[in-house]
Amino acid sequence: MLEAKKVLKKSNLRPTSQRVAIVDYILQKNKVHITAAKLITHFKNKNISISLATIYNNLNELADKGILRKFYVNNDKMWFDSNLQDHYHFYDSEKDELIDIDKNEISFSKSPKIPDGKIKDSINIIINLKNKN
């Protein structure tokens, strides 16, 4: 069975052609940072037509299932990340591109005290890059 189909089956998602295409893409390039717009463009270039609503539905579903991770970077674009490891990002605004920073490339020697009654949910670290000079 196609790897993409296995992934979908394991998450109880029907292997529609659209889903297979999306999961396939994610599996092929491992460690992807995707945006709905980027995905649509990718599929358009390959003459695969998937509606924007479906792209969003599925990326969100995959995030719900824990196959992708979802977050936002600075502006109001939603990003999906197939790297499930704990990690951080450089953001290259020139290219509108994220670059992974491995968890062990940043170490904290001191961490702030969490406010009373609360616990840490997730940490977002984004280092915004600009061109030298």
Added chain:
Amino acid sequence: MLEAKKVLKKSNLRPTSQRVAIVDYILQKNKVHITAAKLITHFKNKNISISLATIYNNLNELADKGILRKFYVNNDKMWFDSNLQDHYHFYDSEKDELIDIDKNEISFSKSPKIPDGKIKDSINIIINLKNKN
């Protein structure tokens, strides 16, 4: 002269009633995290009417002048921060509220290598909080 007016004068911004109201608010509560929507509500409660466009115009202008700092938190809301120190944030999604983390409450013992041809522009660290249990 009113403190707010001095601030505006120093930045070459005409002290209109709307601007004075906004800067006044920022000066009174020092260290504020504001959102256009929050400001509008605040002024509505005090029966001061300032249009949404003006709120945005002025918050953005104040950010341009370096009187506020502008950034985004997770979702697509724009935040303005009157704390100009280098610092980070907790985000309490329950209350839709930011809490400052002083720069010296986090220390890095290891920092990632910046990609070639690039330099660090800014760092965003947001620790998302959720309620205990």
Added chain:
DNA sequence: TTATAGTTTAGAATCATTCTAATAATCTAA
């Protein structure tokens, strides 16, 4: 004063994302 440049505003426009509700595909039990 008055002319000019700067400001405010209502409402339209934009853009990313979600919703709606009609249609289509997949699955399952018999």
Added chain:
DNA sequence: TTAGATTATTAGAATGATTCTAAACTATAA
């Protein structure tokens, strides 16, 4: 293998935050 039920896809409308437009207003300096 089907029929019926369930789940997915889709076009297009709706939403919400922000910005734009262009007309009316205000501050300022001469």
